[in-house]
Amino acid sequence: MQLILRFLGTCSPTVDKVPEGFIHLLKSAEESQARVKDFLELMFLGHLTQVYRVAGEYGFAAMVVDLDDTESLLVPLAPSLSQDSYFLID
Numbered sequence: 001m002q003l004i005l006r007f008l009g010t011c012s013p014t015v016d017k018v019p020e021g022f023i024h025l026l027k028s029a030e031e032s033q034a035r036v037k038d039f040l041e042l043m044f045l046g047h048l049t050q051v052y053r054v055a056g057e058y059g060f061a062a063m064v065v066d067l068d069d070t071e072s073l074l075v076p077l078a079p080s081l082s083q084d085s086y087f088l089i090d
Contacts (some may be wrong), residue, residue, distance in 0.1 A: 025063035
């Protein structure tokens, strides 16, 4: 877990407040019915690039993502697909 938090700390610029059009990572995962793991994989692979950390917050709660960016990468889950097939990477 510390490795993931360290990665998030180094790959994401810090902002004082949530930029317009951005949403907290956990809220985005909840609304899209995706797992946080899916968002992390998109970040690790360089597909989800508009990610910031909010100053004064810690861990996943500090991460905000571009709502449009995440919506374009996530596709609806078809009944025949597994959870691991949830996101689309071209």
